[in-house]
Amino acid sequence: xxxxxxxxxxxxxxxxxxxxxxxxxxxxxxxxxxxxxxxxxxxxxxxxxxxxxxxxxxxxxxxxxxxxxxxxxxxxxxxxxxxxxxxxxxxxxxxxxxxxxxxxxxxxxxxxxxxxxxxxxxxxxxxxxxxxxxxxxxxxxxxxxxxxxxxxxxxxxxxxxxxxxxxxxxxxxxxxxxxxxxxxxxxxxxxxxxxxxxxxxxxxxxxxxxxxxxxxxxxxxxxxxxxxxxxxxxxxxxxxxxxxxxxxxxxxxxxxxxxxxxxxxxxxxxxxxxxxxxxxxxxxxxxxxxxxxxxxxxxxxxxxxxxxxxxxxxxxxxxxxxxxxxxxxxxx
Numbered sequence: 130x131x132x133x134x135x136x137x138x139x140x141x142x143x144x145x146x147x148x149x150x151x152x153x154x155x156x157x158x159x160x161x162x163x164x165x166x167x168x169x170x171x172x173x174x175x176x177x178x179x180x181x182x183x184x185x186x187x188x189x190x191x192x193x194x195x196x197x198x199x200x201x202x203x204x205x206x207x208x209x210x211x212x213x214x215x216x217x218x219x220x221x222x223x224x225x226x227x228x229x230x231x232x233x234x235x236x237x238x239x240x241x242x243x244x245x246x247x248x249x250x251x252x253x254x255x256x257x258x259x260x261x262x263x264x265x266x267x268x269x270x271x272x273x274x275x276x277x278x279x280x281x282x283x284x285x286x287x288x289x290x291x292x293x294x295x296x297x298x299x300x301x302x303x304x305x306x307x308x309x310x311x312x313x314x315x316x317x318x319x320x321x322x323x324x325x326x327x328x329x330x331x332x333x334x335x336x337x338x339x340x341x342x343x344x345x346x347x348x349x350x351x352x353x354x355x356x357x358x359x360x361x362x363x364x365x366x367x368x369x370x371x372x373x374x375x376x377x378x379x380x381x382x383x384x385x386x387x388x389x390x391x392x393x394x395x396x397x398x399x400x401x402x403x404x405x406x407x408x409x410x411x412x413x414x415x416x417x418x419x420x421x422x423x424x425x426x427x428x429x430x431x432x433x434x435x436x437x438x439x440x441x442x443x444x445x446x447x448x449x450x451x452x453x454x455x456x457x458x459x460x461x
């Protein structure tokens with residue numbers, strides 16, 4: 130007898146459907162079972178308010194989680210950066226697959242890079258984190274830009290540039306990659322310029338905690354390095370007591386000295402063994418006038434508990450440097 134199809138809950142957006150489609154293919158290969166997509170509309174998809182006003186990006190997750198708890202779907206795929214940092218007891222984060230490019234990118238008119246934008250350029254983004262860092266970069270490099278709050282899917286956002294309403298928009302590199310539109314990128318923003326959102330570029334595969342057999346099967350898609358990296362980033366976010374809409378950036382990665390691939394070299398077998406991880410964090414005012422940016426490097430965490438401790442330690446240092454006073458979004 131053929132086993133029934135596994136029901137994968139997904140948002141309806143083009144990006145969410147593309148992400149879920151990739152995961153569905155991987156789960157089919159892994160389990161040998163059919164997988165069907167179940168489209169769910171979230172409040173974040175239908176509201177036109179800015180994310181900070183409606184509770185941050187967690188609004189994209191709630192309806193999917195409710196469907197999981199009610200048993201209407203067997204598992205769900207989220208953009209990890211959308212997940213609130215508190216994990217519900219009745220759900221388990223079964224897998225965090227290998228992360229895609231975590232960077233932010235620019236889509237600008239006339240093929241411009243960020244430093245090439247003209248004086249007074251209007252740059253669209255719905256993210257206080259991006260606004261803070263873009264404005265800080267502009268200030269420190271003698272540029273004048275205007276960051277403009279926007280919402281909408283990839284087509285809508287890039288459309289603002291094509292229609293001449295904005296000079297540029299900033300999006301996540303992973304999103305454009307997953308929908309096959311990286312040819313529209315005019316600049317990949319260095320993480321030294323804009324640190325990404327905690328968990329950016331990674332996916333989260335979630336299922337009901339009581340479904341141990343499915344959780345065990347989905348764990349075959351988990352990437353241990355990606356998991357400890359995003360766990361450290363999200364622990365930093367949680368320790369800053371910041372919601373998804375706060376202007377916090379974080380990235381856990383390999384220090385360049387330990388990553389010969391980035392230097393254009395072919396690593397030896399020994400060099401491929403990752404021994405250290407660097408965690409960077411930033412928080413700032415959205416006008417870019419003040420940033421607190423710190424980093425720490427230590428052994429790659431062997432457990433999620435160690436990864437969480439790394440995030441909490443860096444958050445404590447940032448709070449000591451005045452980070453708490455820069456997160457006005459918490460008062461909304």
